[in-house]
Amino acid sequence: MSLTLADAIERHILALLEESGEAALQRVDLARHYDCAPSQINYVLSTRFSPERGFVTVSRRGGGGYIRIVRSVEPELPQMAAMLRRSQSGIAEAGAVAIIARCNASGWLGEREAQILMSMVRRDVLDLPLPERDLLRARLLAAALLAVSQGR
Amino acid sequence: MSLTLADAIERHILALLEESGEAALQRVDLARHYDCAPSQINYVLSTRFSPERGFVTVSRRGGGGYIRIVRSVEPELPQMAAMLRRSQSGIAEAGAVAIIARCNASGWLGEREAQILMSMVRRDVLDLPLPERDLLRARLLAAALLAVSQGR
DNA sequence: TATAATAAGGTCAGGGAAGGTCAAATACCC
DNA sequence: GGGTATTTGACCTTCCCTGACCTTATTATA
Incomplete structure (x- = not known):
């Protein structure tokens, strides 16, 4: 429509x-x-x-x-997870959304899974002051991607 | 009237x-x-x-x-989400795991989705001092359940 | 072989078309 | 009279689309 x-x-x-x-x-x-x-x-x-x-x-x-x-070529999940865990400054919301969308586009994440993750990494959900918020987001995303890559 | x-x-x-x-x-x-x-x-x-x-x-x-x-396909999920958001003390890891397992058992969450969520609500992933950690866990879970209820 | 003409695609600011938010005003119901 | 529900208007954000101007590559010409 x-x-x-x-x-x-x-x-x-x-x-x-x-x-x-x-x-x-x-x-x-x-x-x-x-x-x-x-x-x-x-x-x-x-x-x-x-x-x-x-x-x-x-x-x-x-x-x-x-x-x-x-x-474009599919990203490698374990590598992305590792990168996120090493990141000293964490990741901003926009970056996380981009990664999730990317994983969805390449089939690593289903539509629903991507939707769930996007809703969880939102600023107002994490709700922490700024250095910690981005760090937490990185840990969350890394944990999720790792779970996906191991779950098969 | x-x-x-x-x-x-x-x-x-x-x-x-x-x-x-x-x-x-x-x-x-x-x-x-x-x-x-x-x-x-x-x-x-x-x-x-x-x-x-x-x-x-x-x-x-x-x-x-x-x-x-x-x-909404699952009217129960937004209710649970609202409950979680209202909770003043948040939710402990064991409680979150129980909720996730129950959602999985009722078919609201797939196996993979449950795995992902479990990996994200872990103590060592959230990594915050205790009053905040449980509160954050509740917000995360609420956001996830709400997203599921709006599934597409 | 320079140089000019032509044939592409790229960038960016700006206007317009939606929907979103929030506080203030108003109306309604004990 | 006070509290809650409704209604409005001012202002904001997001998304779409265009036009003017710019850059790059090929081709024709002196």
Whole structure:
């Protein structure tokens, strides 16, 4: 309902990715197809196909330019957990959300699991003064990722 | 008999829910229809369609924004979450483990989800002095259960 | 071989379109 | 009269979309 232009373009690109594992496109063509400004394509790419969401995009300008989008390689869970545990300054909420989303995108975490974790690392849930809060968040996330990686 | 505006809007939304199992609306439209301030809709949502009352609402801002209301699949979970949040003394590790196990047994939490939560509420992960540790554990568990109840 | 023209894609600020929050005012009910 | 419930309005945050301007690559031309 009330599909926005951005949503439509997102689906378009996702469909291309399903088909062949990669989406190759010309920015102007896609923009013309949806009758919008070319920069709209960039908006969709940066909001929906960011590295945090598990995508990598490469492009070239000039004559014969193009944009290519592929899914990025899965992160290694135990390594991420180890990194989090070593981190001296912990991790901010935005960073945690990015990691969780990333793990979800690559199949390590289910939709529900990701949803649960996101709700738990929130600022207002942890509710501690700042050096400790980020540290705690890192410990929590590390524990969760470790549990996931061992649970199979 | 005094049917307040809030009551009327509540019935309106309930009727939508009866019809199709979900109420999807635009806040401004509904407000215009009842000739009231848009924030009145939020008032109705927070007083009559809260998680404790067994409803889940999701919304999006910006162009193409919307509000969607559905009945919660597990009305018990928000109750437990509310209980935990109200608890003045928090919850000990053993208590949390018991709750998680029970949720797992009743099918509200999957095996993996239970494992993850257990690993997160551990004493050595939370690592805080004692009044705060139990309080934090309660907040974490409450957040998790609420997230589950809003599962998608 | 420089240089100019052309053909891409990139960036960023800004306007508009939603919904969210909160405190103050008002109305209702003992 | 006091307490609770309702209602509003001012202000905020998020999301979408565009247009002006910039950078880079290729191609044509002097």
